Amino acid sequence: MKRSQKEHFEGWLFVTPAFLLQMIFVYLPLAYAIFVSFHRWNMIRPMKFVGFKNYVHLFSSGDFWHSLLVTFIYVLGTVPTSVILGLLLAMLLNLWWVRGKGFFRTMFYIPVITAMAAAAVVWNWLFEPNVGLVNFILSLFGVSPKGWLNDPHWAIVALIIVGVWKRIGYNMVIFLAGLQGIPRTYYEAAMIDGATTFPRFWYITLPLLSPTTLFVTIIQFIASFRVFISVSVMTRGGPAKSTEVITYFLYENAFNYLKMGYASTIAVVMFLIMFSLTLVQFKVSKRRVFYQ
Amino acid sequence: MKKPPAVVRWIVYITLVIAAIAINLPFFWMVITAFKNESDVFSMPPKFYPTIFDFRNFVKSFQVVPIARYLLNTTIVALSVTFLQLVFNTLAAYGLARINFKGRTFVFLAIIGTLMVPPEVTLVPLYILVRKMDMVNTFKALIIPFMSSAFGVFLLRQFFMTIPRELEDAARIDGCGRMRILWNIIIPLSKPALWTAALYTFLAHWNSYMWPLVVISSDQKQLIQVGISKFASMWETEWTLQMAASTVAVVPIIVFFFFVQKQFIEGISISGMKE
Structure with a gap:
């Protein structure tokens, strides 16, 4: 009995600092966000309780639905493209006779570790409409120059390109791990049966890779739903609100208009959306290696 | 074949x-x-x-904005956060992996649960909290809220659980306390995992943008990512200066990455988590 009491005490001693830190800096703010979302507050005058007014206002606001729409356009543009390209690169690197795998893997991975803010400054320059590199390269293929970040139709496309660029390497690494987890014997059996490259890919690789694909897709879905830095540095939600994603909408309301209550409401709604996505992700990652 | x-x-x-x-x-x-x-x-x-x-664009960009200052600030903050996280995450991870105490599952779930709360959601209330604590526009605001991370705790706990218990039992019979076991047995055996955790943390804080953007207002205390993007928006068409500044912010990390990439990429495929 004495022994287990000592264990009990020791255990809490070890975990308390981390536990308290998470409580104070994650759960307390989360609870506080919910609290503030029921108030009107500009941080100068005292908080005023308004009930569900912020929520009603939010759901009837065109700006909110617009920002959700923009976010989903961004997500739908970024996720499938980066997943397919990541898979393609992983499959090429997984060919047994390819040399320089480590080198290529590193080259493809560099954007992942690069700071998005600095990269966004560089992409601003690449997308410059008159003398930028992107328009120059397009002109070599006979494509007329685009206004990119100055054009309400093309600005979101530019952000999607940057998002895909940033994410391919991560997807490739996860797919590589998934591909290496597929037992060789399956392919050998298929070879004996005379299966050629494409059927091997379609009937062995893709089905056995599906848990990895699902995992990568959800992870990237959540990550691109949270897009903020590229928007903040490259377009600031513009031109004409065409890139006003939900995080930027939140940021503007909080720190430009000082509508703390309203911004907290946006945060709570965002949390609910992402919470459900994360639950799906946890379910998926548990089943991730079912074939082994 | x-x-x-x-x-x-x-x-x-x-x-x-x-x-x-x-x-x-x-x-x-x-x-x-x-x-x-x-x-x-x-x-x-x-x-x-x-x-x-020559380096005239670099020299000029260092003159018009305090890039050297940003770099120093970022290094100080990123290293402090990394060090503190290693301490607190290791302690918690060891407690969760090895000590059988009442409430262990609860604490574990509570810490892991924070992974479901993205920083965008707590941005506003955390800012209010930090303001109440009178830490706005200080390094404390950049360091104290991040002294522990769920990801770090999780990564280390998973690793500690793979270390055979027998090693520890032998030491305990010899009368070793928990701290000595952690310090003399667990930590030396966990160097790869600790390195990976440290690299992730350092990189995440070197690259951090949203939080310093909100919480730091004076240019002298700003971090590199926010510093150069503000610089870029103020000197809009000075592409040569902007690219010189970006090079300074990006290239050290890429060079550093070439040395540690194996550890890093393998860490990612093992844990399947990011940033």
């Missing part, structure tokens, strides 16, 4: 090389632009080679 025909091999290699070039083209262009005359930047077709061979 037999290699495929040469044509196929060529196609694969060419695809890989083109992909590698395309993905790294922004960095190439950044460095080339940083070594150009201002007038050369606007020539069409663009010049694919540097036109000046």
Whole structure:
């Protein structure tokens, strides 16, 4: 009995600092966000309780639905493209006779570790409409120059390109791990049966890779739903609100208009959306290696 | 197995090389632009080679904004956070992996649960909290809220659980306390995991943008990412200076990454988590 009491005490001693830190800096703010979302507050005058007014206002606001729409356009543009390209690169690197795998893997991975803010400054320059590199390269293929970040139709496309660029390497690494987890014997059996490259890919690789694909897709879905830095540095939600994603909408309301209550409401709604996505992700990652 | 025909091999290699070039083209262009005359930047077709061979763009960008200061600030903050996280995450991870105490599952779930709360959601209330604690516009605001991370705790706990218990039991019979076991047995055996955790943390805080943007207002205390993007928005068409500043922010990390990439990428595929 004495022994287990000592264990009990020791255990809490070890975990308390981390536990308290998470409580104070994650759960307390989360609870506080919910609290503030029921108030009107500009941080100068005292908080005023308004009930569900912020929520009603939010759901009837065109700006909110617009920002959700923009976010989903961004997500739908970024996720499938980066997943397919990541898979393609992983499959090429997984060919047994390819040399320089480590080198290529590193080259493809560099954007992942690069700071998005600095990269966004560089992409601003690449997308410059008159003398930028992107328009120059397009002109070599006979494509007329685009206004990119100055054009309400093309600005979101530019952000999607940057998002895909940033994410391919991560997807490739996860797919590589998934591909290496597929037992060789399956392919050998298929070879004996005379299966050629494409059927091997379609009937062995893709089905056995599906848990990895699902995992990568959800992870990237959540990550691109949270897009903020590229928007903040490259377009600031513009031109004409065409890139006003939900995080930027939140940021503007909080720190430009000082509508703390309203911004907290946006945060709570965002949390609910992402919470459900994360639950799906946890379910998926548990089943991730079912074939082994 | 037999290699495929040469044509196929060529196609694969060419695809890989083109992909590698395309993905790294922004960095190439950044460095080339940083070594150009201002007038050369606007020539069409663009010049694919540097036109000046000194560091004048770098010198000038260091003069117009305190980039050296940003770098120093970022290093101080990122190293402090990394060190503190190693301490607190290791303690918690060991407690959760090895000590059987009442409430262990609860604490574990509570810590892991924070992974479901993205920083965008707590941005506003955390700012209010930090303001109440009178920490706005200080390094404390950049360090104290991040002294522990769920990801770090999780990563280390998973690793500690793979260490055979027998090693520890032997030491306990000899009368070793928990702290000594942690320090003399667990930590030396966990160096790869600790390194991986430290690298993630350092990188995340070197690259951090949203929180310093909100919480730091004075230029002298700003971190590199926010510093250079503010600089870029103020000196909008000064591409040579912007690219010089970006080079300073990006290249050290890429060089550093080349040395540690194996550990890093393998850490990612093991944990399947990011940033």
